[in-house]
Amino acid sequence: MLVGIFHLLYNRPRLTKLKETLFMNTVKQEIELLLKNLPEDCSLEDIQYHLYVIEKYRQGITIADSERRLTQEEAEGLVSKWVIK
Template sequence: MNTIKQKIESILNQLPEDCSIEDIQYHLYVLEKVRLGLKVADTENRLKQEEVEGLLNKWLIE
């Protein structure tokens, strides 16, 4: 399993040499949001595909 430090190093290695601090901050922000989203998805109740499609059918106008 990669540590957070390894993930950050991987992000930094993928960015161009002339990237800005804002570019780095953005990528770290996205990494954290994805990490938190996956954690929530693992710990909270999730809807089945059929349930989501049923809800969307109610909300969307055809």
């Protein structure tokens, strides 16, 4: 999962597209898109997890747009605290 986050951070056009998609659609449209892309045999827990991730992503983007951004060193310091060695 962490690798996926770094991939998004380094792939700005894709991140921008994802940001535009999540913030230009209504919540109903986002859920319809999510359900369309999930497999037919997904569980309720799968749907809840994806909704949780979308909400956290939206919160993170909102915070990032409204607050000071971290330097590379600050971000690496935070990530190093999260990773179990």
